[in-house]
Amino acid sequence: MAQDTFSKEETLAMRRRLIGHSCRLFYSDDPVKIIRARGQYLYDEHGKRYLDCISNVQHVGHCHPSITEVAAAQMDLLNINTRFLHDNMVQYADRLAASLPDKLCIFYFVNSGSEANDLALRLAQQYTQHQDVIVLDHAYHGHLMSLIDISPYKFRKLSGQKEWVHVAPLPDTYRGLYREDHPNPGDAYADTVKDLIDEVHSKGRKISAFFAESLPSVGGQIIMPQGYSTKVAEYVHSAGGVFVADEVQTGFGRVGTHFWAFQLQGEGFCPDIVTMGKPMGNGHPLACVATTVEIAGAFTANGVEYFNTFGGNPVSCAIGLAVLDVIEKEDLRRNATKVGAHLKQLLTQLQTRHDIIGHVRGIGLFVGLELVTDRRTRAPATKTAAEVVKRLKEQDRICVSTDGPWENVVKFKPPMCFSIQDADLVVRCIDQNELKYCSKPLNSTKHLTLTLQIITKRSMCNINQVYFYQFSQDTRGMSFQ
Amino acid sequence: MAQDTFSKEETLAMRRRLIGHSCRLFYSDDPVKIIRARGQYLYDEHGKRYLDCISNVQHVGHCHPSITEVAAAQMDLLNINTRFLHDNMVQYADRLAASLPDKLCIFYFVNSGSEANDLALRLAQQYTQHQDVIVLDHAYHGHLMSLIDISPYKFRKLSGQKEWVHVAPLPDTYRGLYREDHPNPGDAYADTVKDLIDEVHSKGRKISAFFAESLPSVGGQIIMPQGYSTKVAEYVHSAGGVFVADEVQTGFGRVGTHFWAFQLQGEGFCPDIVTMGKPMGNGHPLACVATTVEIAGAFTANGVEYFNTFGGNPVSCAIGLAVLDVIEKEDLRRNATKVGAHLKQLLTQLQTRHDIIGHVRGIGLFVGLELVTDRRTRAPATKTAAEVVKRLKEQDRICVSTDGPWENVVKFKPPMCFSIQDADLVVRCIDQNELKYCSKPLNSTKHLTLTLQIITKRSMCNINQVYFYQFSQDTRGMSFQ
Incomplete structure (x- = not known):
């Protein structure tokens, strides 16, 4: 080199x-x-x-010595796919589970936020047996074909909007529909999602998922108004869909007060699927999907294996564990x-x-x-x-x-x-x-x-x-x- | 850990x-x-x-010490995204280019064979402005939604066959349509692709790509009959499509006599896109798409950035270079x-x-x-x-x-x-x-x-x-x- x-x-x-x-x-x-x-x-x-x-x-931090040390030690010992049993993956999943609400207790390890979001979409569609997805305006969820479809930031410049994708207003209280002077922008923006669901239903279509970053990033570093996610989750669940929180940019303590940005919406709110990526391996290609027993069960019930060649390997998981350790040790x-x-x-x-x-x-x-x-x-x-x-x-x-x-x-x-x-x-x-x-x-x-x-x-x-x-x-x- | x-x-x-x-x-x-x-x-x-x-x-080989050494040294020095300039990526691309026919000289680095195949599909569709894809029976090209669509091995158990996907017979001379007793199975199997193209055209549809592993793996460790790929490429090019060689399982010298399995089809044959993955980083999540100036140019011409967070980072490329070195040094x-x-x-x-x-x-x-x-x-x-x-x-x-x-x-x-x-x-x-x-x-x-x-x-x-x-x-x- x-x-x-x-x-x-x-x-x-x-x-x-x-x-x-x-x-x-x-x-x-x-x-x-x-x-x-x-x-x-x-x-x-x-x-x-x-x-x-x-x-x-x-x-x-770049090149954190304790991450490098752990990575090198594990690379020297073993790197293998997850069709073999290994402690690192289960230990890592256990640590992640401890950071999440109890119901988010099943994990799939992958190599990038994009792979995580693609899998989240599959999980949502398989579980609900519905197809349609609601996303926020200006959202970006990844570079894969399936994710360009659900990313207005990309599809507007490329393939255009698919009939199964619906764009809700970005709950931006500075520049959006409802601003800082609105008495309850959280509810008001959530109602736009409800209206969109009604519109989708009126076309005879069905919602599989509401898909959003917990803090929209490409959309302009947006802080969701309080109450928004809880209300949206209510509406989406009523429509038979699931709430996917994309934490690829926002997870792992970036918001400080909470480990996950969706937790800013209060203890009453819990997504059905959480996707993680960027910060997870401090630069190492590592990402994950967390979901519920029910959604994972529906995915298993189709009888088809999910195999990700590199996902969850002992080196990736050792690095993931080391990142968690540093977050804690260095407060x-x-x-x-x-x-x-x-x-x-x-x-x-x-x-x-x-x-x-x-x-x-x-x-x-x-x-x-x-x-x-x-x-x-x-x-x-x-x-x-x-x-x-x-x-x-x-x-x-x-x-x-x-x-x-x-x-x-x-x-x-x-x-x-x-x-x-x-x-x-x-x-x-x-x-x-x-x-x-x-x-x-x-x-x-x-x-x-x-x-x-x-x-x-x-x-x-x-x-x-x-x-x-x-x-x-x-x-x-x-x-x- | x-x-x-x-x-x-x-x-x-x-x-x-x-x-x-x-x-x-x-x-x-x-x-x-x-x-x-x-x-x-x-x-x-x-x-x-x-x-x-x-x-x-x-x-x-598992845990090769020289790979671990290079990875640890680079992890200690720098890991960053490719929006910054760095020597490792360009040096690695240069080394890969030397292993390929001259026309395959543009590279995109990603994190998995699946990400590579998804991008290959995008490149093919963008370049040709056609949609349809021909794949081989029993093929598997990855776990992403776009790839399940082009993998009969998966879509038959899941979402079913899309109208833009067409399945050609597996050129298996032991169990397939034309066997070891056929005078020219390569031509005969290629003709099945020609027939399929004609059928696609008769429906008013157009071929973007023929997508195949250079040696079908999940299909049963199949050795393509001689002459097959050259003929197929001829037919596919005539239809305005491109030939994608999936080398995710077969590249990097596995076949011994050649660095790429597609080279077994003779010097007269060159794919338009080659995807690489599994062996590339010896377990590290690293994959790549190689293509031509023309195809990359069409992809650039849409004016949209392609950004892959981890793809092509200095650690991944250092590891990729180290793998090439070991293949050479240890013959x-x-x-x-x-x-x-x-x-x-x-x-x-x-x-x-x-x-x-x-x-x-x-x-x-x-x-x-x-x-x-x-x-x-x-x-x-x-x-x-x-x-x-x-x-x-x-x-x-x-x-x-x-x-x-x-x-x-x-x-x-x-x-x-x-x-x-x-x-x-x-x-x-x-x-x-x-x-x-x-x-x-x-x-x-x-x-x-x-x-x-x-x-x-x-x-x-x-x-x-x-x-x-x-x-x-x-x-x-x-x-x-």
Whole structure:
């Protein structure tokens, strides 16, 4: 295995020659080549450090040594398919069961969130013997053919909407049908699902599943209004369907206060199927479907084996167990709660100074900063959001990205070891970026204070680069290179 | 991570409680608990060794130390998604490209053979703008919803045949339409595909792809007749479709003489899409789609990103590169050629003594032993095949399994480090099992010779167990336990 064998230009040229161009790069004008990482920091081929605010897959931190150790030990001992008995899979399932409501007690291990969602769809359709699926607007559930069908984010650009797929409004209280001024947006949005079910029934069709992320991510880092899921589950169950909670992006303590984001909806709510993925193996391809005895029983009753070659193998499960151990030992849920609240508070403070910030929302280390060109109309500031992403990378070496139907929501889903200092840094840098790009610059005193604060913080790591960065920032066009 | 934390009974009880029963166990009456493995050998919780003739995933041998070393080093350094530039993916794609015909030069990395086949189907449909797919009878292409649709082995038991899926006869020259006595079975079977295309066209439908394993595996370890693929590709191309070669089970040198099984059809034949999976990461979830510039271009032209969270990450690609290195350094293709030929020769000798052996076929370490109750009618000896599998496990601690529409083909797809001695052992043990179970036992002199040969061989590893095994075998019912 080679490390940094090629120059960045060579790597890029080989990538253009050998890899399908549908596989896109971040910062396509000038992509970043990363050769090592640790915790929440990435390092490029020159050793330059980037703060990573987006790798929710590397959940407990990049290259966590205790995960590597466990993986290597298990790889040296045994990796085999699950047609043979092994302790790791059952032990892992037992640990996951302990994190979930009692009724979610049967597990299927797979290799990706997409494989999990595909299986969830099969389970739902097999159990209900119905076909139709209700999904949320702008949802994304994976790259497989079956999931493009249930992902408005994809099917609108591709094959179009199938007759068995129905799109409910995104319960977005900032931009959606019912907003923060509505007395009960949870019920109001749930009623849109009820109406949709009635419409489906009027066509003689039947609902197999309501399928939604517990916090819609691609949809724009949306926090579901309280009461929504409980009501939706009621309506869906009445129609003979099941509630699938897609926790691929949101599970494993990201929201801090709870292990699963669906638990934010209160103890009265429990989905029938939960799918998990991204953070589960800290980068190792590992995913899972949890469901009830009844749904699993219906799936078994068809008499057909479900075999997933790599799913649930001893190495994957050892890694999964190690991730759970690190979350507990390092109290990462508490860190997510604390740092997430701090980040949200800082961003909310920023909102008082910058009109372009329309909305700050989030829970734990799942945070969105929605930019608008006009607070009244809430017109999305798509271009500025892209500029913020680009400048944060170029000037501050901070990686963020955007989400939402208009790509105007700057998202934060960092590794769970993200610190108070990291939050301070990113918010200060956003503040700086705003200064150059937004209509209402701060006065120079404020600017100076911030600049000095950044210098103080950053000089601890690399003073030369910080000064260079500050000069090039403050002198607006003058070059010191 | 725990090793052998629970007794086998406890593990089994937990599995029954926690894991969907659709996930089946080998030897369901008395499953095997494996806790470590090395090369072609598995070890149970009592340290008892099993010879593994079926783990084609652990391609270069279980727990190969150089793979573990590379994986651990890369896990410690970096694991990140492919929106960042990294050398491993492009380097790996470059190495794979070198193994393929020039036109197959664009790669997409995914996590399982199923994900690869799903993407292949998308690529084919996007490129051709046609929908229909021709597959071989009894084919299995994966567990995803899209792949159940194109897998007669699955859809016949589940959702049934879709109107856009068409099933061509399996080109099986032992049991199929055209047999060993046909002057040109390759052309004859290809003509069945031509006829099917004509039928599809007569319905006003259009072919997107012909989708087939290069050597049908679940179909019964079938060796395609010469000329078949070239002719089929001609017909499919004329219809505006593409040829997808599923190499998930057969690639990476398993056939010995060639790196890819499709290459057995001669240099004149080249598929338009090749999918890879199982052996690619020696157990690590790693898979890939290779295709042409034109097909990849059409996929890019739809303007939609293809993003696979784990696919092509630096750890997966480092492992993939390490597997290629081991195949080369240990000359495993030559070993597969040599040991596979030896195994086939021994089984062919066995055929001269046992009427129940209807057919021996294979290439490299992809070998099938088809059992029949009557050589003339070729009636499948399904029950005996199951008994052979069971007895080999119980008495000889050798793992084989069955395939084929009647589950009467004993299959051999061992790790590529399988040795001449391993082949000798398994064939002698099959011979012994036959002695007890088949209608025409050998005469006692022959039996004695074989028994002594086995004692000689096996005594090298564990003389006590061998003697015990021989006693219990030879005394037919007397117990020495």
